[in-house]
Amino acid sequence: MIFAKIVGTVVSTQMDEGIKGKKCLLVQTCNHKGEIDGNYLVAVDLVGAGVEEIVIISQGSSARQTEITHQKPVDCVIVGIVDMVEAYNKIVFKK
Secondary structure: OEEEEEEEEEOOOOOOHHHOOOOEEEEEEEOOOOOEEEEEEEEEEOOOOOOOOEEEEEEHHHHHOOOOOOOOOOOEEEEEEOOEEEEOOEEEEEO
16 A cells, blocks of 8 residues: 545546446645655545545555446546554654
8 A cells, every 4th residue: 555645536427337426536646754755646535535635545456456446447546544653652643
C-alpha cells in the first residue's frame, strides 16, 4: 500500500462496463508526512474520499482484490483515508 494525495477528479463519459458508475480521482503519491513526491495516477475511490485528503492506495493485482473491483479493469484503488501517521513515537501527519 502507498500514501497518496487526492489532487483532482477524473470524468470519463465512456468507460468499461466493469467500472461504469465508479468515482475516479486523480492522486499523486506522497510520503508519510503528506508531502507530494511522485507520479500521478487515476484511482477508483472505494471509501468516499475528497480532494486534498491523504489516502492509502493499492496498485496492480492488489487493486482487484476487493468485492467491488474483483476481475475488473482496475490498476489503482483508494482503500483508506489517513487520519494520522505516527513514526518513531512522533505524530508526523494529522488530518
